[in-house]
Amino acid sequence: MTSTASVTDSGVAIVRRPNRVRLLWFVVAAVVLVALMGVSVAVGSREVAWGDIVAALGGSLDNISQAAVATRVPRTLLAVLVGAALGVSGAVMQGVTRNPLADPGILGVNTGASLAVVIGIAWFGLSSASAYLWVAIVGAAAAALFVYTVGSLGRGGATPLKLALAGAATSAALTSFVTAVYLPRGDISGTIRSWLIGGVGGATAETIAQGLPFLVVGLIISLLSARSLNSLALGDDLAAGLGERVAIARGVAAVGAVLLCGAATALAGPIAFVGLLVAHASRLLVGVDHRWLLPFSALGGASLLVVSDVVGRIVARPTEIDAGIVTALIGAPFFIAIVRRQKVRAL
Numbered sequence: 001m002t003s004t005a006s007v008t009d010s011g012v013a014i015v016r017r018p019n020r021v022r023l024l025w026f027v028v029a030a031v032v033l034v035a036l037m038g039v040s041v042a043v044g045s046r047e048v049a050w051g052d053i054v055a056a057l058g059g060s061l062d063n064i065s066q067a068a069v070a071t072r073v074p075r076t077l078l079a080v081l082v083g084a085a086l087g088v089s090g091a092v093m094q095g096v097t098r099n100p101l102a103d104p105g106i107l108g109v110n111t112g113a114s115l116a117v118v119i120g121i122a123w124f125g126l127s128s129a130s131a132y133l134w135v136a137i138v139g140a141a142a143a144a145l146f147v148y149t150v151g152s153l154g155r156g157g158a159t160p161l162k163l164a165l166a167g168a169a170t171s172a173a174l175t176s177f178v179t180a181v182y183l184p185r186g187d188i189s190g191t192i193r194s195w196l197i198g199g200v201g202g203a204t205a206e207t208i209a210q211g212l213p214f215l216v217v218g219l220i221i222s223l224l225s226a227r228s229l230n231s232l233a234l235g236d237d238l239a240a241g242l243g244e245r246v247a248i249a250r251g252v253a254a255v256g257a258v259l260l261c262g263a264a265t266a267l268a269g270p271i272a273f274v275g276l277l278v279a280h281a282s283r284l285l286v287g288v289d290h291r292w293l294l295p296f297s298a299l300g301g302a303s304l305l306v307v308s309d310v311v312g313r314i315v316a317r318p319t320e321i322d323a324g325i326v327t328a329l330i331g332a333p334f335f336i337a338i339v340r341r342q343k344v345r346a347l
Contacts, residue, residue, distance in 0.1 A: 022286045022296075029299040033080070036306045040076040041069055044313040044320075078203035079309045079323065080302040082268045085215050085260040087301020088294050090275015091282065092222050092257040095229035095290055096250050097148070099163050100280070100338060104140075104261040105272025107167035111174040112143020113265035118178050118192055122185050129210045129266065137214070137262030144258055146170060198269035198324020200309055211267045218259030219298070225253035226290035233288065271324045273331020274301050280338070 086104060093102040093109075104110045116139025120126035126135065147170050151163035182192040228249035231239040236246050264271070278300040279293070286292045305323055308330070312321035 022289075022292045025285045026292070026296055026299070029296060029303065033299050033303045033306070036303055036310070037076050037080065040079065040306050040310050041072045043310055044068065044072060074203040074205050074208060075200050075309070076306060078200040078208055078267060079305045081208065081212070081215055082200060082264045082271065083274060083302040083305030084298035085218065085264040085301070086271060086274035086305070087278040087282075087297040087299075088219060088222050088275075089257045089260040089264070090301075091279040091290070091293055091297040092225065092229065092253050092260075093275065094279050095232060096253050096257065097163055098233065099159075101164040101276070101335070103273060103276035103279075103335075104257075104265075105171070105270065106164060106276065106335065107144065107147050108170035108174060109140045109144045109147070109258065109261050110265050110270035110272060111171045111178070112146075113137070113140040113262045114196060114270045115139055115174045115178050115181070116142075117266060118181050118196075121188055121192065122181050129207045132266040133211055133214055133263055136266035137259060140262035140265065141258045143170060143174065144254065194322075195269045197322045198271035198327075199312070199322030200268050200305070201320070201322065207267060211263050214259055214263035218256050218263060221252065221256030222260065223294055225249065225256055226294055229253055229290040230288075233290075269322075269324060271305070271327055273327050273335065274304055276338075277327075277331055277334055278304055280334075 090103045093104065093107065094100060096102075113136035116135045117126075117132050120131065120135040126132060147163065147167045150170070151159075151166040154162070156162070178196065182189050228244060231242055231244040232246065232249060232253075234242075239249070240246050275297075278297050282293050282296045282300050286296045304327070308323040308326035312323055312326050315321060
């Protein structure tokens with residue numbers, strides 16, 4: 001059995017793989033993720049021996065290296081969870097909008113969540129991770145709804161270019177509002193500026209435990225929407241002809257994506273381009289079927305954020321660069337390449 005390729009009505013090239021090839025790539029991605037998690041625990045501003053890792057996991061903290069492991073374990077777990085959430089969220093958003101440029105950062109969803117959290121901190125004194133989570137999800141949902149509404153206006157409906165432009169404009173405007181809210185507040189501006197860069201350096205077991213239910217619910221909703229996303233990829237008319245309730249299917253999938261994006265932003269700050277990079281790479285490896293694409297995007301997103309965090313720790317020793325900066329450096333050229341590719345196709 002060989003791979004086949006086709007193009008959807010949104011202009012996205014689709015590769016269909018036999019299930020045995022998909023399964024092979026899935027196993028490879030899982031093994032790579034486990035290996036990267038081990039590297040993340042062992043590598044950083046201080047190299048850690050495997051004996052110290054085993055001792056630290058067993059509860060012993062007899063030296064500095066073992067104490068470093070104790071802080072890197074929750075950091076690594078948070079990178080896995082946030083990366084997986086952003087990867088799945090990006091793939092779902094691309095499926096819902098049939099837009100190859102869709103990503104929580106590009107569409108302004110991350111920025112909406114960020115603005116909500118910053119307002120909550122500055123004006124209402126929010127200080128707990130659980131409060132951040134609820135507020136971020138509301139902000140992400142409001143931004144997603146606004147961008148999709150604006151991008152749907154005019155002839156042609158929600159085209160990829162219009163959604164990308166609406167998202168970019170919304171993100172720029174909301175970023176200005178974020179700055180206007182926290183800049184006069186010297187007591188919180190330093191903390192907020194650090195959080196807005198996006199990273200997993202402040203991870204704790206308590207923070208992970210508070211965010212895990214939101215991430216699990218969002219992931220379950222997204223995975224259950226996989227079959228509906230396959231129908232939506234055929235176009236609204238054909239999906240409706242196959243018995244799909246298009247508006248409901250799109251709304252349910254969007255809820256899952258917003259939950260994942262909002263929770264990830266609350267836990268690690270606004271990290272862009274993970275969903276964009278991972279969704280496109282995943283399609284090349286496992287094809288367009290969302291029943292495979294979404295789980296693979298979770299593994300890919302987790303691996304990408306873990307790698308970004310490790311790279312940020314290595315390149316600036318003894319200090320470190322937040323993972324959000326690394327993903328931006330990787331993702332920005334990739335985004336430009338996709339835009340140029342879409343523009344050429346449109347000519």
